[in-house]
Amino acid sequence: MTHGTRGGDTVGIGELAARTGLPVKTIRYYSDIGLLPESGRSPGGHRRYAADALSRLRLIQRLRALDTPIAAIAAVMTGERSLAELVTQELDAVRARLREATWRQGTLRALDDCPGPERLRRLALLAGVGRPEEAHDRLVRYWHWALPADLPPRLARAVVEGAVPAPPDTPTAATVLGYAELHALATGDGRRRQPQRHQVGDVASFYAGVVDACTLATEALATGCPARHTEALDHFVRTYARVGGHDDTPAFRAHLRARFRHGTRPDAFAPRYWRHALTVTGATPPRSTATGPGHLAAPLATLHQRVSGLPLAGDQIPSPYLVRYLSDGLG
Numbered sequence: 001m002t003h004g005t006r007g008g009d010t011v012g013i014g015e016l017a018a019r020t021g022l023p024v025k026t027i028r029y030y031s032d033i034g035l036l037p038e039s040g041r042s043p044g045g046h047r048r049y050a051a052d053a054l055s056r057l058r059l060i061q062r063l064r065a066l067d068t069p070i071a072a073i074a075a076v077m078t079g080e081r082s083l084a085e086l087v088t089q090e091l092d093a094v095r096a097r098l099r100e101a102t103w104r105q106g107t108l109r110a111l112d113d114c115p116g117p118e119r120l121r122r123l124a125l126l127a128g129v130g131r132p133e134e135a136h137d138r139l140v141r142y143w144h145w146a147l148p149a150d151l152p153p154r155l156a157r158a159v160v161e162g163a164v165p166a167p168p169d170t171p172t173a174a175t176v177l178g179y180a181e182l183h184a185l186a187t188g189d190g191r192r193r194q195p196q197r198h199q200v201g202d203v204a205s206f207y208a209g210v211v212d213a214c215t216l217a218t219e220a221l222a223t224g225c226p227a228r229h230t231e232a233l234d235h236f237v238r239t240y241a242r243v244g245g246h247d248d249t250p251a252f253r254a255h256l257r258a259r260f261r262h263g264t265r266p267d268a269f270a271p272r273y274w275r276h277a278l279t280v281t282g283a284t285p286p287r288s289t290a291t292g293p294g295h296l297a298a299p300l301a302t303l304h305q306r307v308s309g310l311p312l313a314g315d316q317i318p319s320p321y322l323v324r325y326l327s328d329g330l331g
Contacts, residue, residue, distance in 0.1 A: 009051050010039050010040065010048040010050060010051070011048070011049050011050075011051065011053055011054065012042070012047070012049075013027055013028065013031075013046070016049065016057055019054060020054070020061055022057070022061060027057065028047070030057070030060060031047065031049075033070070033074070034074065034077075034078075035060055035070070035074060035077050036049065036053060036056060036057055036060065039053070056077065059076075059077075059083075060073055063086075068086070068090060072086055072089065072090065073086075099132075099169070102169075102170060102171055103132055103167065103176065106171035106172055106173050106175065106176035107126050107176050109172070109176075110122055110126065110173040110174075110176050110177045111123060111126070112173075113173060122177060122180075125177070125180040125183075125184050126176070126177070126180045128180065128183060128184060128187075129179065129180045129183050132167035132179065133167065135167070135179065135180075136164065136166060136167055138183060138186065138187055139164040139182060139183060139186050140160055140164050142187065142191060143159065143160045143163050143164055143186075143194075144156070144160065145193070146191070146192070146193045146194045147159060147160070147193075147194050147207075148194070148195070148197060148203045148207075150197070150203065151203055151204065151207060155204060155207055155208055155211065158211050159194075159207055159211060159296075161294070162211070162214065162294060162295055162296035163277070163296055165179070165277055165280045165281045165295055165297075167179060168280060174279055175279060175280050178276045178277075178279035178280045179276075179280050181276040182273065182276045182277060185269060185272060185273050185276070186273075190269055191269065192269050201242075201243060202242075205242065206239060206242075206243060209235065209236075209238070209239030209242070210236070210239055211296075213232050213233075213235040213236035213239060213299075213303060214296050214299040214300060214303070215299075216228055216232035217229070217232040217233075217236075217299030217300075217302050217303055218294055218298070218299045219232075220302070221283075221298060221302060229306065232299070232302075232303065233306045233307070234248070236303045236307070237252070237253060237256060240256055253307075256307055257307055257308055257309065260304060260307045260308035261308045261309070274296075274297050274301065277295070277296075277297035278297040278298060278301060280297075281295040281297050281298060282298070283298050283301075
């Protein structure tokens, strides 16, 4: 054997091929692109590699067996990235591809399970979404546009977080279609602003009251605690009473009940938005650990039912009367 630049024994390309089972031309390719640098040449001009070439080549071979891209392997071989960092990066990439694949599957199922005219309508909706992450960003932009400009930032974040569901991790035909419907509402000509100061007075007090009531209602949904349901309803009613300068009395509750029961047009923005949001998030979404109660659709639907006495229709979809106050608040 000849000796490498650091004085250790070198190995030829044929021996590397024999010990790894890789074709010589594959090892030569790895060498040419810098993954397996040569240590020198034999007197006959044959490539020679340092003693650690076998372990390097086996690492390359194993990573390629996992379909790891050449560029990612190169970053590890040159020390730009550790193996642990590579695994994390590749896992994130696989998760992203999996999300894309499951979203596409849900999209195709939504188009498959419907009659011809409805299929064309759904196709237009779903095509408008594009990448679900981009649709999420557009929903967020809508709510920032729609909320009062002077709403405290932390409170605005809580409302936006609760009103904008993330694209579902395991989308079904129903949730993909629901998300597309939300996107179409928030980006269409019929979108509307949320209550402003001239409608509810102290916007911080109003929105904080609704969010706090939803936080309590979310806890009630999770625990089934009757006392928590009552506390959420009391907080919700008092928020509405303050807007008009009223006390929380039986007479005011009767007035609020009649107002909620009056309902809105089934094609109005507010009930449509929250019905679709409830389809996406489910009836008992987990509570947020960040700024607010998490998704607002389920607690809002629960509070509406307790004020109006109107039951929800189906397992998750609220009745056409969903949340009359959404025409006047958070809708």
